[in-house]
Amino acid sequence: MERIIITGALGQIGTELTLKLREKYGEENVLPTDIKEPEDEQLKGKPFEILDVRDMDRLVEIARDFKPDTIMHMAALLSATCEKNPQLAWDINMGGLVNALELARESGLKFFTPSSIGAFGPSTPKENTPQVTVQRPTTMYGVNKVAGELLCDYYFEKFGVDTRGVRFPGLISHVKEPGGGTTDYAVEIYFEAIRNGRYTSYIDKDTNMDMMYMDDAVDAIIDLMEADGARLEDRNAFNVTAMSINPGMVANEIRKHIPEFELDYDVDPVRQGIAESWPNAIDASQAVRQWDFEPKYNLARMTEVMLEAIRNKA
Structure with missing residues (x-):
């Protein structure tokens, strides 16, 4: 590029x-x-x-x-x-x-x-x-x-366009606040932890979904686009993920930094229904094998970075 x-x-x-x-x-x-x-x-x-x-x-x-x-x-x-x-x-x-x-x-x-x-x-x-x-x-x-x-895939096979893509899980960032996604709770919870010390989740407590920290997502895009095309057996829709989490897991990690943080639930049936239709945890092994995908952030490291960055904005 x-x-x-x-x-x-x-x-x-x-x-x-x-x-x-x-x-x-x-x-x-x-x-x-x-x-x-x-x-x-x-x-x-x-x-x-x-x-x-x-x-x-x-x-x-x-x-x-x-x-x-x-x-x-x-x-x-x-x-x-x-x-x-x-x-x-x-x-x-x-x-x-x-x-x-x-x-x-x-x-x-x-x-x-x-x-x-x-x-x-x-x-x-x-x-x-x-x-x-x-x-x-x-x-x-x-x-x-x-x-x-x-x-x-059609444009690659039919016209030879060098198309590449990934299947992103929920993406978590302190730079851009949520914009209408089902996984947005995993961003909102950090902002509300700093602002109010509590959060009401629209996703139910035991609902696991895959997530990634935004830095890993951006790196994944660049790494895939720079990868040698000869290695790519697939072109589009590479599974990528860093963690499978639910609201309770995020809250527990936040409490390591903010012990008084409170989490409750008011489940939104529309977004909950969407979440329940998705996988709990996806296999990203093909991205690892074909272009060396390797996320750097787990839940603990991401939580530490998110809370510090949001505090610095306040």
Whole structure:
């Protein structure tokens, strides 16, 4: 990778991905785009373009001027938001993906887009979920992700587009606060622990889901995109994860730093239903074998870093 366009650069992953890529490849070689101007001080006043990913003409115009060799397509609505407006979710998540893939095909670009554990469904094996397995999601978000995985494989097989992608679990970060995902409790709980010393979880106490700290997620994207393509038996939808946790486990870790922290529950049936349709713990061995995936953060280390960073913001 030498020159990179990022769509959805102000989203959950995009902000930190943009900063890391600029640090690694140079500010002038990374162009973030999104539907609104950045508010983050680290992005203000630096190269940035307004883009609705459904606008193919605008996407082509930006690429023509910037001349990238890689596009990282991060623009998408998240799981809970998709259920509130499934038609809009289809328009953005699938329409935007097709446009980005077409740009990659026409311009010979390397291509990355993330999938999610949301691509799995109730009939998927819950424990040690394989990379290739039953995928029958019951949410619009999940349908979008499965369709996206297949579409990226199609563009690789049919047109030779160098498509690559991972299935992310819940992602935890202190930089960008939650934006409509089922796993957002695992971010909110840290902020509320510092602000109020208590948290009410919308996910039930024994509901395990896979998670990763954002630094590991960003590193995974870059590592996969830099990997030797000859090693990749798969192209898209690599399972990646760092930990399988539930709200009680996070609370217990927080209490090592804030002993008086209180956790209670007010379960949201929509997000709880989505969570129960996903695996409890997935198998990331193919990512390890094919491109040396290796997360650095476990629950204990992540909790320490999260709490310290949020305290410093307060």
